[in-house]
Amino acid sequence: MDKKRVTELAIIANNVRKNALTAVYNAASGHPGGSLSIADVLTLLYFEVMNVDPKNPKMENRDRFVLSKGHTAPALYGVLAERGFIPKEDVKTFRSIGSYLQGHPDMNKVPGVDMSTGSLGQGVSVAGGMALAAKLDNKDYRVYSILGDGELEEGQVWEQAMFAAHYKLDNFTIFVDNNGLQIDGDITKVMNPTPIDKKFEAFGWHVIVTDAHDFEKLLSAVEEAKATKGQPTAIIMKSTKGKNVSFMENNPAWHGAAPKEAEYNQAIAELDEIIKGLEASL
Numbered sequence: 110m111d112k113k114r115v116t117e118l119a120i121i122a123n124n125v126r127k128n129a130l131t132a133v134y135n136a137a138s139g140h141p142g143g144s145l146s147i148a149d150v151l152t153l154l155y156f157e158v159m160n161v162d163p164k165n166p167k168m169e170n171r172d173r174f175v176l177s178k179g180h181t182a183p184a185l186y187g188v189l190a191e192r193g194f195i196p197k198e199d200v201k202t203f204r205s206i207g208s209y210l211q212g213h214p215d216m217n218k219v220p221g222v223d224m225s226t227g228s229l230g231q232g233v234s235v236a237g238g239m240a241l242a243a244k245l246d247n248k249d250y251r252v253y254s255i256l257g258d259g260e261l262e263e264g265q266v267w268e269q270a271m272f273a274a275h276y277k278l279d280n281f282t283i284f285v286d287n288n289g290l291q292i293d294g295d296i297t298k299v300m301n302p303t304p305i306d307k308k309f310e311a312f313g314w315h316v317i318v319t320d321a322h323d324f325e326k327l328l329s330a331v332e333e334a335k336a337t338k339g340q341p342t343a344i345i346m347k348s349t350k351g352k353n354v355s356f357m358e359n360n361p362a363w364h365g366a367a368p369k370e371a372e373y374n375q376a377i378a379e380l381d382e383i384i385k386g387l388e389a390s391l
Contacts, residue, residue, distance in 0.1 A: 110157075113391060115324045120387050121191055122152040123380050126353060128187030130380075132203035132210070134373040139204065139212065142363040144184035146288045146348040147255055149322050151188040154253055157324075158331050163193035166220040170250055173239050175224045177232030177256035178286065179213040180365070185222070186210050194221035230263030232256070233283060237269045240281035240341070251335070255284045259291030261302035267312065273341040274313030281341040282334040286321065288350035292364045309343040321348030354379055 125148040133139035155161065159172040176185050183203060190197040195210075202208035209218040213227035223239070226232035236254035243250055260266060273281055285305060293299050302308070306316045315337045317330045327346070334342035350364070351357025354376040368376060 110325055110328055114157075116387050116391055118149075118152050118156060118324050120384055121156060122148045123353060123384050123387070125152055125184060125187040125191055127377055127380050128190050128197065128200045129183035130354075130368065130373060130376050132183040132186060132200040133367045134370075135201045136204035137367045138365075139183055139367055140180045140365045141183065141354075141368065142290070142350040142357060142360070142365075143178060143257060143286060143288065144181040144187070145352045145354060145357065146321065146350050147178075147181060147184050147284075147286050148187065148352065149324065150255065150284050150286075150327060150346060151184055152191075153324055153327050153331070155188050155192045157328065159253065160250070161192075161221065163221070166194060170248065172250050173223045173236070173252045175232045175236035175239070175252070175254040176214060176222075176226055177236065177254050177283075178229065178260055179226030179232060181255075181257075182210070182212060182214045185214055186219070189219070189221045192221070195219065229257070229260040230265030230269075233260075234265055234269040234272075236283070237273045237278060237281060237341075240273065240278040241276050243280055244276070244278065249280075251280045251282065252278075253282050253284070255286060257291070258285055258287045258289065258296050258302060258305065259299070261285070261305065262296075262300040267308075270309060270312040270314065270343075277339045278341045279338050282331065283341070283343050285343060285345045286348050287345050288321075288348040288359075290350045290359070290361045290364065292361065294361050305345050306343075309345075313340060315340040315342045316345065317342065318345045318347070321346035322352060353383055
């Protein structure tokens with residue numbers, strides 16, 4: 110990936126962050142911290158990696174994506190808006206009565222959403238089932254899923270880890286958003302899931318540890334996952350909760366809190382400044 114493309118993706122990702130914050134601000138509720146930490150990987154998947162078509166969101170051979178940490182729907186809606194699956198102005202209706210963009214993604218209402226998620230552990234389990242279905246049907250689509258590091262405290266996650274390794278689902282890649290924080294604080298103090306990489310390895314997965322905010326490293330990890338045969342791949346992404354908004358970064362208070370007007374304006378201004386710098390480098 111050349112430098113120009115990296116810069117273009119970074120601009121898109123920061124617009125995804127703006128969309129996510131706009132959604133949460135207008136709803137006066139939602140989950141900004143974890144939405145900001147996954148904006149880069151969502152951008153990479155939807156703009157560089159996955160075979161998807163906004164004009165035909167249900168095409169049979171599309172790659173599947175499941176947001177297992179469904180509470181970070183603002184980021185998913187943000188990237189779907191940038192990619193053209195939904196109108197960008199609709200993100201302002203997030204969590205409004207009558208809106209199709211609810212607090213957790215709904216596969217029956219939102220174009221580009223392959224699974225309704227919310228209850229942690231269930232999304233990644235369904236994603237594993239989708240990957241097995243592809244194998245059984247001799248289809249070549251791939252399945253991707255993002256889950257949180259706090260979500261690893263759900264036993265169901267490890268049931269699917271055993272399942273995916275047993276069935277050798279090498280068409281299945283998960284991304285663990287390893288920002289180290291959950292709603293109650295430091296994951297190692299709430300219910301320590303570390304060492305995350307060694308646990309997935311013990312379950313029979315191919316494991317890659319990388320930087321969640323480096324597009325070249327993320328793409329390299331995805332390409333390595335595609336080349337891996339006989340094993341599913343877990344990409345453990347070291348990320349920053351609240352990425353690119355100074356007062357949100359590494360602050361668990363922003364896990365599930367909406368910014369007030371002044372905070373929202375500051376956050377958008379900070380992101381606009383980053384985007385301006387990136388555009389100037391093109």
